[in-house]
Amino acid sequence: RMTDASMLPDIVAEEHVLINTMAFRLSSPASGDVIAFYPSGNTEAQPLVKRIVGVPGESVQIDNGVVLIDGVPAPGSDSIALIRDPGMAATAIELKDGEYFVLGDERNVQQTDSRSPGLGVIHAADIIGKVWLALPADGAGLHIVR
Numbered sequence: 001r002m003t004d005a006s007m008l009p010d011i012v013a014e015e016h017v018l019i020n021t022m023a024f025r026l027s028s029p030a031s032g033d034v035i036a037f038y039p040s041g042n043t044e045a046q047p048l049v050k051r052i053v054g055v056p057g058e059s060v061q062i063d064n065g066v067v068l069i070d071g072v073p074a075p076g077s078d079s080i081a082l083i084r085d086p087g088m089a090a091t092a093i094e095l096k097d098g099e100y101f102v103l104g105d106e107r108n109v110q111q112t113d114s115r116s117p118g119l120g121v122i123h124a125a126d127i128i129g130k131v132w133l134a135l136p137a138d139g140a141g142l143h144i145v146r
Contacts, residue, residue, distance in 0.1 A: 002134075006104025006111040007034070007049055010145050014137035017049060017145065023130035029100060031055055031069075034131040034145050037102075039112065039119055041126045049131055050113055050122075054101030060093050062086035062115070067103070083107045087115025098124040 005013045011034075019036045029035060029052055036047045054060035059070050065082025067074040067089075085108075093114075095101060099121040101114040112119050133142045 001046075002049060003046060004104075004111055005109050006106050006113070007051075008106040008109075010034070010105060011049060011131075011134050012136065016135045016137075017131045018133040018135070018142075019129040020132050021129035023132075024124075024127065029055070029124070029127060029130070031074075035100075035102070035122075036128040036131055037122050037126045038128065039126075041123065047128055048112065048119075050102035050104055052100050053103050054093075054095050054114075056095050056097050056099055058095050058101075060089055060095065060101040060114075061091065062089040081108060085115065088117055088120065089115050093121065095121060100124070100127075 002011050002013050002015050011017060031052055033052045035052060036049050039045050039048050053067055053074055054069060061068045062083050066077050093101060102122050103113045104111050114121055131145050134145050135142050
């Protein structure tokens with residue numbers, strides 16, 4: 001269940017999501033994938049849902065409100081609002097093997113993502129799977145998470 005508004009407009013707070021736990025058995029998570037993961041590996045915590053913007057081997061930085069991957073604006077940056085708080089990504093973060101940088105789609109709401117010192121990069125072992133469907137809290141039909 002989404003507990004915040006960080007993934008608007010695709011996933012609204014209080015919606016339930018369906019997770020494909022087999023998605024990364026044969027392939028690795030990729031930029032753009034929406035994933036569910038345990039924060040800091042804590043399997044007792046509420047899983048978080050965010051979008052992968054950086055994958056192993058890449059450098060991620062937020063400069064002047066824009067996400068840079070290896071020094072170049074991330075694909076789609078021109079259609080996303082400038083990020084007001086770069087957090088830890090104000091300086092480049094080098095992603096090692098098995099590390100992912102995640103952000104919510106609504107990047108200027110209060111949230112916990114890879115910019116936050118309390119979360120940081122996500123480790124592959126903490127990823128539950130790929131989010132693919134959302135069920136609105138009001139009981140309306142399922143919709144695909146893009």
